[in-house]
Amino acid sequence: MDKTEKKKESGLKRMHKYYSLTGFYNFVGHSLKKSIIPILLFIGVLFLVDWLLLDFSAFFTHVTETYPPLSVLLVFFASETLLGLIPPEIFIAWSSKMSDPVLYLSFLAGLSYLGGIGSYFIGKWILQIPSVYEYVEVKMKKHLKNVRKWGGFLIVVGALLPIPFSITSMAAGTINYKFGNYLMFGLLRFARFAIYGIAIFSLMQ
Numbered sequence: 001m002d003k004t005e006k007k008k009e010s011g012l013k014r015m016h017k018y019y020s021l022t023g024f025y026n027f028v029g030h031s032l033k034k035s036i037i038p039i040l041l042f043i044g045v046l047f048l049v050d051w052l053l054l055d056f057s058a059f060f061t062h063v064t065e066t067y068p069p070l071s072v073l074l075v076f077f078a079s080e081t082l083l084g085l086i087p088p089e090i091f092i093a094w095s096s097k098m099s100d101p102v103l104y105l106s107f108l109a110g111l112s113y114l115g116g117i118g119s120y121f122i123g124k125w126i127l128q129i130p131s132v133y134e135y136v137e138v139k140m141k142k143h144l145k146n147v148r149k150w151g152g153f154l155i156v157v158g159a160l161l162p163i164p165f166s167i168t169s170m171a172a173g174t175i176n177y178k179f180g181n182y183l184m185f186g187l188l189r190f191a192r193f194a195i196y197g198i199a200i201f202s203l204m205q
Helices: 003-021 024-052 056-066 069-081 088-095 101-126 130-139 141-150 152-160 165-174 179-186 189-204
Strands: none
Touching: 069 088, 069 101, 069 165, 088 101, 088 189, 101 165, 101 179, 101 189, 152 165, 152 179, 152 189, 165 179
């Protein structure tokens, strides 16, 4: 092993030790435990409702025939910018019924990425309003603290896992996290939509 490889391995060990000591792995594990159950329940309810009450495939086909795609995409973008108010899985299911599902899934991934950027700048702007600043410091205190500690890794987790990406992005903006790094780590949002798209498209067939 040459000096470069040894230095790289040493750096990885130090990084692993840091994230272990600061509780990053515990945070990710706890967040996954909290999110996995609602997701599994959501999927279970989806199956039950589809089986007993409502044909979701027909429902989303009806939605695609009733509402212009632009309107649905704008609602999704607003949701992804403002704290992720509507689960993205609903929109992924909608995209599966479009004429070109992969294209619309790509639109959703791109809008989610842009929505995260919007949340980032909301985080920067929001500090200028004293009353809102106090509210954010209380409601987002944990996220702000975690982003300060873990930076890019928390953005990666927010982009890939069922942790609100908008809140993580807003917290990154609030602490003035380096924008270039945010853009780079946030690109993993596309991978999340690809993975969820494969799962949901197979379900909606």
